Amino acid sequence: MAGILPLSFKDAIDRGLRNNLGILLQSDSTLTARGEKWKELSELLPHVNAAVSETAEQIDLAALGFRFNFPGIPKVVGPIGVFQAGAYLTQSLFDYHAIERNRGASYNERAVQYSLKNARELVVLAVGNSYLLALSGAARVGTAQADVETAQALYDKAADQQKAGVNPAIDTLRAHVELQTRQQQLIVARNDYAKQKLTLGRVIGLPPGQEFSLTTEAPYEPLATAALEEDLQRAYASRPDYLAAAQQVRSAEEFRRAATAEHYPSLDMAGNYGAAGIRPGDSHGVFEVAATLNIPIFAGGRTHSDVLEAEATLRQSRQQLENLRGKIDYEVRSARLDLTAAADQVEVARSSVDLASQTLEQARDRFAAGVTDNLEVVQAQESLAAANESYISSLYSHNLAKISLAKAIGFAEEGVRQYLQGK
16 A cells, blocks of 8 residues: 555554465465365265266177177177166265274364464464564664764763863763764664564565554553463363364374274175167166175285374374473463563563663763763763663563463463453
8 A cells, every 4th residue: 555554563463364374374274184074075975977878889709709600690790889878876885994084084174273273373473573573673763762862962062061161072072972872773773673674564464565654552561360270271272283283183093993994894885777778769777786795805914004104193193292282381381481570570671761861860960060071971871771772672571471471371362352452
């Protein structure tokens, strides 16, 4: 769109959930899984087709083994015309192997659906992180600009006092160096902010070159957390990656049973009904019905091979599920620790900014009164810049920890929306 697109935190998440490549690819994977399920189901459903044929044939009796010479009987018969039209049906009456494979494909389809939800959770985390980084970049640009203005005022003051013969030239040089240092930091901050916006635009699928502005400010509000065991139980019950892994285990169990079922007999039915005759106008109804019991006796070790492969897949799925359970425990505990530490850091950093601001103000007053040189002011400026950077970093860490905790317990998409609505 022309002009600058206003982009809120919620808009960024909505765009990411619509346009992010990871979700688009995972959506295609659900179609693949659905197709695999229908392929397995087709072995249990009736197969019906129709055919119409008109043939003409001339037969050499000698070529068929009738090598005789009787008067009145020709050696070549025909041409003989045959017309046939009918509908043909095949149906599996009982095939435990196909039944179990169909169940396994159904569980696999559910696993892919959970994987799609997990992809959405990851996109929320990625978009949230990128947006918060961009907000931090914007805050750094703002503080760097304020530092430049403060340094410029200090330099002008030192230059005026030098001209008046009140302060030595070293104060002016020191103030000039400080001004150029702050200008360099402003250039770096603006460049980093521009690249962070590019990253955010790519994560949420904005068209290349689209200009946008961030309309959401970095919020800070302490988050009341539930008990650790409650968070863990919620994670095991709702995390889509864990649910997907559990469905994959069930799918592997069904395919393991299906491999064993290759030893079992199967019962099929086939039939057809139609018309046959010399020509379409000289035909009559015909039909055929048959039931077949297939009893596997020896398949050259193929069944044993399928059982071993299915068993290996099942063991791997169970091990991955158990490993994921430990990973979830770690992520929940780690996110809770990060959230607590980040909240404490924000409080300390906020106090440090207030103290550094008061220190700078007093140092400027002392310098203006001629009590001290501007070294004290420069040091106070650097302390304020460091305090602002600490506050920006801790605020980013605190907000990211809240998103990470929501992702760790399995409701990032809903949790972030609720958090934004609360703002």
